[in-house]
Amino acid sequence: MPHQFEFDAVNKILLMRFEGPLTEESALQIYQAIRTHSVTRDASAGIWDFSSATEVSLSGEFLRRMVDLEPAMPDGSRRPRVVIPPPTARISMLRMLEILVQITRPRFKLVQTMEEALAVLGVQSPQFEPLQ
Numbered sequence: 001m002p003h004q005f006e007f008d009a010v011n012k013i014l015l016m017r018f019e020g021p022l023t024e025e026s027a028l029q030i031y032q033a034i035r036t037h038s039v040t041r042d043a044s045a046g047i048w049d050f051s052s053a054t055e056v057s058l059s060g061e062f063l064r065r066m067v068d069l070e071p072a073m074p075d076g077s078r079r080p081r082v083v084i085p086p087p088t089a090r091i092s093m094l095r096m097l098e099i100l101v102q103i104t105r106p107r108f109k110l111v112q113t114m115e116e117a118l119a120v121l122g123v124q125s126p127q128f129e130p131l132q
Contacts, residue, residue: 003030005037006128012044013121014073015128019052022086024062034072037131038079046073046081047117053086060096067100076105082117083110 002020007013014037016030030048038046073079085094094110101108111117118126 002026003033005033005131007037007041007043007131008123008126008128009041011121011123011126012042013123013126013128014038014041014043014046015049015126016046017049017052019054021055021057022050022053023057024059027058027062027066031066031069031072035074038073041131043073043079045079045121047084047114047121048081049084049114049117050086050089051084051114053088056086056089056093058093060093063093063097064100067097067104071105076101076107078107080107080109080121081105082120083108084112084114084117085110 003016003018006015014034016034018030034046037043073081098108098110109120111120118124
């Protein structure tokens with residue numbers, strides 16, 4: 001499976017790590033898995049780490065459709081989500097995504113590293129454990 005989930009029970013942070021090519025099909029699978037894990041664990045925040053993605057095959061139209069869906073982690077106005085984008089992602093695509101999500105996910109933030117993601121969430125020493 002190209003994505004793995006971990007959870008920090010103390011800070012209630014759900015972490016998703018992705019490896020390999022990011023396609024529209026894999027993005028939909030991740031969306032559903034984030035929803036399942038975040039609801040099951042009542043996560044307060046999420047980090048979606050795509051820094052190990054080897055390529056990105058997502059169209060602008062697909063991103064617009066995804067933004068129109070309910071946030072994968074419920075309550076987008078209250079729960080922060082921090083995304084570490086793939087190194088191969090186009091800056092213009094990332095900026096478009098950041099603008100589009102602000103209405104339904106005002107606490108959405110793009111960063112470059114895991115350290116930045118943790119700083120945005122105000123966490124210094126998370127204790128992530130793998131989820132099955």
